[in-house]
Amino acid sequence: MSHKFAVGDELTGKVTGIQPYGAFIALDAATQGLVHISEITYGFVKDIHDYLEIGQEVRVKVLDVDEGASKISLSIRALQEPPSSYQNHHRSRQSLQERVNQHDADGFNSLKDKLKDWIEQSGH
DSSP states (O other): OOSSOOTTTTEEEEEEEETTTTTEEEEEETTTEEGGGSSSSSSSOOOOOGGOTTEEEEEEEEEEEETTEEEEESSSSSSOOHHHHHHHHHHHHHHHHHHHHHHHHHHHHHHHHHHHHHHHHOOO
C-alpha cells in the first residue's frame, strides 16, 4: 500500500475486476480494495454486472483496512441514501419486540377475563 488509507475515507476509484462475490477497485496505482457484493447497493444484488462495469469510476467508502494482509474493504452502498422502504423495514424490525411487549399485557388480560367467563359457563 503506497498510500495510507483509513476507515471512513471517501475516495474515487476505478473498477478493475468483477467476481461473483464482489468488485475490485483500484484506489491508486499500487492499491486495490474490494467492495463485497453486499456493499454494492441496498437490496439484493444477484449479478454485480447489473451495477458495475470494468473501467467505471465509482465513489467508495473505506470500511476496514487490514495492513497485515494488505486488504481494504470498501462500500459503495455506505455513500448512498437508503431507500425509504429500506429505512421503514429496518425501523419496524427494530421496534418489533417493543410492539410485542406493549400488546402482550393486553392479550393476557383479555384471556384471563375470558377464562373466568368460560369457567362460569362450564358450571364449575
